Amino acid sequence: MAKILIAEDEFDIRNLITFTLRFAGHEIIATSNGAEAVEKTMQMAVEGELPELILLDVRMPRMTGYEACKRIKADERLEHIPIAFLSAKGQESEVREGFEAGAVDYIVKPFAPDQLTSKIEEILKQT
Amino acid sequence: MFDLGTIPLGVALFLAGLVLFALILFLRRVIPPGESNRRSQRLAQINRFLDQIGSTLDLDHLLEVTSQEIAEALSCRLVSMMLYRDAQLMLLHQEPKQGRDLSWPLPDAPLFERLHQSPGIFSTMDVSAEDSLTTLQGFFEESNTQTLLVLPIVTGKDVHGFVFAHSEQARRFSVDEIELARILTNLAAVALQSAPLLAYPSQLTEDLEQRVEERAEQLEQESQRARALLRIMRELSSSLDLDHVLNRTLQLLNDLTDSEQSTILLIRPGEDTFYYRASLGYIDPPPVGGRATELDIYDGLAGWIVIHREGVLVEDLQEDSRWLHLGEGLTDHRSAMGVPLLVGAELLGVMLLFHRQPSRFKPDQIEMVQAAANQIAVSINNAELFSLIREQAERLGSMLRTQQVETSRSRAILEAVADGVLVTDADSRITLFNDSAQRILGLKREQVVGESLESFAGLFGGATQTWMNTIADWSFSSTAHDKGSTYAEQITLDDGRFVAIHLAPVHLNEEFLGTVSIFRDITHQVEVDRLKTEFVATVSHELRTPMTSIKGYVEILLMGAAGELSEQQSQFLDVVLSNTERLNVLVNDLLDVSRIDAGKYDLSMQPLRLQELAEAVVDEQMYQAGTEEKSLTIIYDIPSDLPRVRGDEARVRQILANLVNNAYHYTPADGNVSIRARLHGDEVQVDVIDDGIGITQEEQERVFERFYRGEDPMVLATAGTGLGLSIVQQLVDLHGGRIWVESNGVPGEGSTFSFTLPVFIDD
Known part of the structure; x- marks a missing residue:
């Protein structure tokens, strides 16, 4: 069971992800935008409680998922944390941009909850 | 009589002068100065006489001077001068002048015969007693002559006439007097003879006169013909309107030959009937430009000329079985004359002259008519050549005008189109750069037209390099392109605008003429496409977000994660899920279509x-x-x-x-x-x-x-x-x-x- 930080501005989807992953047994720290996610991760680093995986939506207010990803990857304390995008933007260029920002995976919405769960298991196993 | 008018005067004077000069030299030697006074007088008289006869060649004057000098030398009352004309002795002069017409024949006398045999001086103191002069008794009585001295006018052996010295009394002439008279007579003889010596025999003169007259007449005829030909030639060259020229020429020919009808029939290449080109007279003329006939080119009088290629004269067509085939019922013709119209070896047709009366033309007219026909043939040939050249020129001119119109129209269209157009020639030199091209590429026409494309590598911006290379490849290598080659590229100019370039080679037949490039400023379209793609992406994103929630929650429900479901609840949730899936497919497909359309x-x-x-x-x-x-x-x-x-x-x-x-x-x-x-x-x-x-x-x-x-x-x-x-x-x-x-x-x-x-x- 892993500690997973998520960033999703849509309330319903944030709850759906949280519910799905908690149902699968994971511990979820939910944030509602990129800036908040970066802030929370840094705070957790200070507390020595780093998340084992970060799931970022792409299009969010205040800070996009790409930007948040870059910032986290720019911090040497945090750079080892695997980051995956979970986005409704599924074009090649967007997916490519996600990987270029340092992501290990890019999950396109809409997703089936069981697919999401198995994908997360896969990422965690790899890392 | 002497006719000095027929003797070339210059020659006569020259010869007479020569003779006289020789005589003077002779006399001055045999009779030296310083002799007796009488001799001096004689010499003076001879000198005077020589001066006088040396200054004239006029026969009357010569006779007059001679008779005066002899009368003085012999101191006699009357001197008669007579000369032979056509074997008849004629009295030509008497000194002093008698009141009657001279130049009358003298009857023959035995004395003359005798003096012809042996020229010498004859003298008698009683002419009436002389038997050898009986035929002249009348003449002597009339002149009241008693004593007569006859001096023959002799040169060599020829006796040209006689000098009679008359005296009313019986007297005896002294030896000196006779001697002097003889010298004077001989001198006169030389002077008199010098002219006739040079004269043509009168028969020859008449022949000559006749021949000169004939020749003059011929010359006059020739001159008339030449003048007529000249007029014909002038007419023929006066205008390029062949109908007008031919009519005027035929009029001249009719006048000249006294014909009533003249006709020109032409042979057209590839046709076997005559073409009725021009006519003047009693037959209806053809329309302007002529008309075709059904007359075979080998038939009738005209056909005969075509076959024999020579002129012909027919006294009376109705009497001549060869010409009975007249054609077109032209039975009025009687006299006919026809000649071929030849230019070099080429036979253009025939010219025919007619008269409604027989025997109106003369053989000697054919030559002139043929000469006129030659000129007419040349004119017709020239006119046809001119017409050919003019038609060709008009056709070319018309083509040129059409092309000019087309060119200017094409140019106007090229200039007016909203797309930029750049045309290069085969050497990749810019020949056209329209307004839109100026606007799109931001260059002035003056900067680029006439220049080689390579010199603008910098001006067009770095992005145009491939395009310019393509033009250069096409221009300098015939294998680098074919008719179907095209090149299309979208470039971004240095100022950020987007330009679509379409390039194609231009061929005429197999020849490469250059290239045409079309520029279209697609900055706006690119922007619209970007907005559209963005819109579609945004919409799909916006659709996917609620779909994610619906699909996710339904699936959670179906998983039973939110509690047990009845069978019906599960069925209904399955319907929701499959329709969500359908929506998802739709969104994905729309995204694909928009991206394919955008070429992205x-x-x-x-x-x-x-x-x-x-x-x-x-x-x-x-x-x-x-x-x-x-x-x-x-x-x-x-x-x-x-x-x-x-x-x-x-x-x-x-x-x-x-x-x-x-x-x-x-x-x-x-x-x-x-x-x-x-x-x-x-x-x-x-x-x-x-x-x-x-x-x-x-x-x-x-x-x-x-x-x-x-x-x-x-x-x-x-x-x-x-x-x-x-x-x-x-x-x-x-x-x-x-x-x-x-x-x-x-x-x-x-x-x-x-x-x-x-x-x-x-x-």
């Missing part, structure tokens, strides 16, 4: 093993069949040694999946779907074969249209947008392949969708 499909071409892709697609489809509990056989038929194809993995998989999925949906349970691939030349053909509902011929033409879905209930029952095959077709196109469908439309016999992909060739 990034294909990452690589070698692909179709076997693996097809296996994955079959596995997925079998999984779907399993979950949907549809019993279906999918046959995989791809040889393991099939070469790799060139394609984008995700897209080729999308193509295969779409076709296999369609086959799955439109084949009833327990049906068969085959996926087969074979190598054909340098491409691989993939066939997806089902034994489902089939597609009618009419529908086959429409299945690749967007949003087209068949009428079959089985199709309508399947989730779909009608975009799938359209997208597949465009993806196949992007891969450089072809796609088609075959079906006989019979349910149960199914359909076969086939597409091709190029075999991957490793560079």
Whole structure:
């Protein structure tokens, strides 16, 4: 069971992800935008409680998922944390941009909850 | 009598002068000065006489002077001078002058005969007693002559006449007197003879006169003809209007030859009847420019001239059996004259002159008519040449004008179009640069027209390098392009604007003339496309967000994560889920279409093993069949040694999946779907074969249209947008392949969708 930080501005989807992953047994720290996610991760680093995986939506207010990803990857304390995008933007260029920002995976919405769960298991196993 | 008028005066004077000069020299030597006074007087008289006769060649004057001198020398009352004219002795002068006409013949006398035999001095103191002078008694009585001295006028052996010295009394002339008279007579003889010596015999003179007259007449005729010909030639060259010229010329000819009718018949190349070109007289003339006739070119008088190529004169056509065939009922003709119209060896036709009375023409006219005909032939030839040249010039001029109009129209169109146009010639020199090109490329026409394209490498911006290289390649290598070559590129100018360039070579027949480049400022379209793509992306994102929630929560419910569900609740949630899936397909398809339209499909071409892709697609489809509990056989038929194809993995998989999925949906349970691939030349053909509902011929033409879905209930029952095959077709196109469908439309016999992909060739 892993500690997973998520960033999703849509309330319903944030709850759906949280519910799905908690149902699968994971511990979820939910944030509602990129800036908040970066802030929370840094705070957790200070507390020595780093998340084992970060799931970022792409299009969010205040800070996009790409930007948040870059910032986290720019911090040497945090750079080892695997980051995956979970986005409704599924074009090649967007997916490519996600990987270029340092992501290990890019999950396109809409997703089936069981697919999401198995994908997360896969990422965690790899890392 | 002497006729000095017929003797060349200059010659006579010269010869007489010579003789006299010789005599003077002689006399001055034999009679030296310083002798007696009488001798001096005689010498003085001789000198005077020589001076006098030396200063004249006038016969009357000569006779007068001679007789005066002799009268003085002999101191006699009367001196008569007589000379032979045509063997008749004529009295020509008497001194002093007698009151009657002289120049009358003297009767012959035995004395004259005797003096002819032996020229000497005859003297008598009583003429009436002389037997040898009886025939002259009348003459002597009239002149009251008693004593007579006869001095023959002699040169050499010829006796030209006599001098009579008359005296009324009987007297005896002294030896000195006689001697002096004899010298004077001899001198006079020389002077008198010098003129006749040079005179032509009178018979010859008459002949000459006659010949001169004849010649003068001939000359006059020749002159008239020459003048007439000159007028004809002048007429012929006065105008380029051949009808007018020919009419005027025929008028002149009619006047000149006294003919009533003149006609010109021409032979036109390739025609065997005469062309009636011009006519003047009692026959109706042809219309301006002439008209064709039915008269065979070898028939009749004209035909005779054509065959013999020479002039002919006919006294009376009605009497001459050869010319009975007159043609066109022209029976009025009687006299006729005809000549060929020749230019060099080429026979242009014939010219005929007629008169309604017989024997009106003379043989000597033919020559002149032929001369006129030659000039007319030259004029006709010139006129035809001129007309040919003028027609040619007009045709060329007309073509030129048409081309000029076309050119200026094309130019105006090129200048006016909204697209920029740049034309280069075969040496890649810029020949046209229109307003729009100026605006789009931000260059002045004056800067570029006439210059070589290479000199603008910098001006057009760095992005134009490939375009300029292409033009240079085409211009300097004939093998670098063919008629169908085109080049298209979208470039970004240094100022950020987008320009589409289309380039094509221009050929005329096989010759390379240059290139035409079309520039279109597509900055606006690019912006619109960007906005559209962005819009579609935004919309799809906005649609996916609620769909994510719906799909996610429904699935959680179905998983039972939120508590147990009744069977009916599960059924209803399944309906919600499948419709969500349908919405998802629609959004994905719309996204694909918008990206294909925007030309933004990034294909990452690589070698692909179709076997693996097809296996994955079959596995997925079998999984779907399993979950949907549809019993279906999918046959995989791809040889393991099939070469790799060139394609984008995700897209080729999308193509295969779409076709296999369609086959799955439109084949009833327990049906068969085959996926087969074979190598054909340098491409691989993939066939997806089902034994489902089939597609009618009419529908086959429409299945690749967007949003087209068949009428079959089985199709309508399947989730779909009608975009799938359209997208597949465009993806196949992007891969450089072809796609088609075959079906006989019979349910149960199914359909076969086939597409091709190029075999991957490793560079």
